[in-house]
Amino acid sequence: MIELEGLTKRYGDKLAVDGLTCTVRPGMVTGFLGPxxxxxxxxxxxxxxxxxxxxxxxxxxxxxxxxxxxxxxTVGALLDAKAIHGGRSAYNHLLCLAQSNGIDAVRVREVLDVVGLTPVARKRAKGFSLGMGQRLGIAAALLGDPQILMFDEPVNGLDPEGIHWIRNLMKSLAAQGRTVFVSSHLMSEMALTAEHLIVIGQGRLLADTSMSEFIAQNSRSFVRMRSPEGERLRDVLSGAGITAVPAADGALEVHGEDAEHLGELAARHRITLHELSPQRASLEEAFMRLTAGAVEYHAHPNHQARPPEAGWGADWQKKGS
Incomplete structure (x- = not known):
């Protein structure tokens, strides 16, 4: 378990972390999100x-x-996959860590096999790709067989097979009762991995809740209904005190009702439905909604670059010719 109480960090005038209080509990993957x-x-x-x-x-x-x-x-962490001595082999890098913490050398071979680096165990780390470096960093985190694991952007550089592997690895570690804390900007991947979320913005706690509750509280959910008897369906819904909003494609959007109730209502009035589908927001949509006021760096996609200063283009063309 990791407990934070009033955690604050200043760098001069910059308040990087502002009174953060939360607990990262064992037995689940906890996602750590923020802009x-x-x-x-x-x-x-x-x-x-x-x-x-x-x-x-x-x-x-x-x-x-x-x-x-x-x-x-006690704690295994991957914060920076590049924090390795490039002149050492993967095996020797892990062996140094093992010897400094009283870990048997047999464990080095075990974690190399877990992360799939056994074939390159004797190669120098400076020749590793980004994905291989990530795997080596994950191996270092697993080395002491710790009960607490922390990963910062663990899927960087991994191919689809590697992403699938690390996702299942984190889930299996949590299922063993370990504390797994992972930070990532990949919302789609986090939605598949994390059960609980801690969200911060501008150093302050914005949310500490389950994945399902976070999406429900910070998104718009509704049920789409489409029928060849659209007007009649709308009248039936209105008669039941249900407001339906027309969509651009002729379907109806109903908020605050579950699909089962709406389907049964249509069936009782013998209305044919071509679509009855619950629409739930993604984690990304919920995250963007919650953190909209806490984003520090804003891009401006519609910004038009100003034309070059007079004479610049001519000078450049002369140099390039």
Missing amino acids: NGAGKSTTMRMMLDLDNPTSGTVRIDGRHYRQLHNPLR
Whole structure:
């Protein structure tokens, strides 16, 4: 279990994390979401005592990280897959970590096999692709067989097979009763992996809730109904006190009612339905709605680049000719 209480971090005038209080519990995958600049990486670094908080505390199973004896046996973390000595082989990189934490060398071969790097175990890490580097970082996190695992953007550089593998790995670790904390910007992947969400914006806690509750509270859900008897269907719904909003394609959108009730109502009046489909927002839509006011960096897709200054184009053409 990871407990954050009033966690705050300032860099000069910049308030990166603002009084963050939450708990990451075992037995589930907890997703850590927030826009760029929200303070996610800073928070994770403070969890591992890589940054000192300005105020507040972080406790891992009741203790500060610096108080842990052989910390890799308690917490495994992937924060930066590039944080490796490029001149070392994958095997020797993990062996150094193992020896520093009293872990048997046999475990090095085990985790290399788990992440699929056994064939390149003796190759230098500097020649690894981004995906291979991610796998090596995940192997390091698993090395001490810890009860708590933290991953920051774990699917970066992985191919579809690798993404499927890490998703199932995190779920299986949580099913074993471990604490799994993962930060990612890939909403579609997070929706398939996480059961619980902690969402921050501008360093402050915005949500600490289950995946289903988060989507329900921060999105628009409705039922689409389409029938060759559209007008009659609308009258029947209105007579039952149900408001239906026409859609552009002629269907009706009904809010606040479940599909089963609406289908039974249509059946009682012998109305043929060509469509009866619940429409629920995605995690991405819910996230965008909640964090709209907490985004620090805004792109402007409709911005028109101004024309080059007088003479610039001619000078460039002369140089390029």
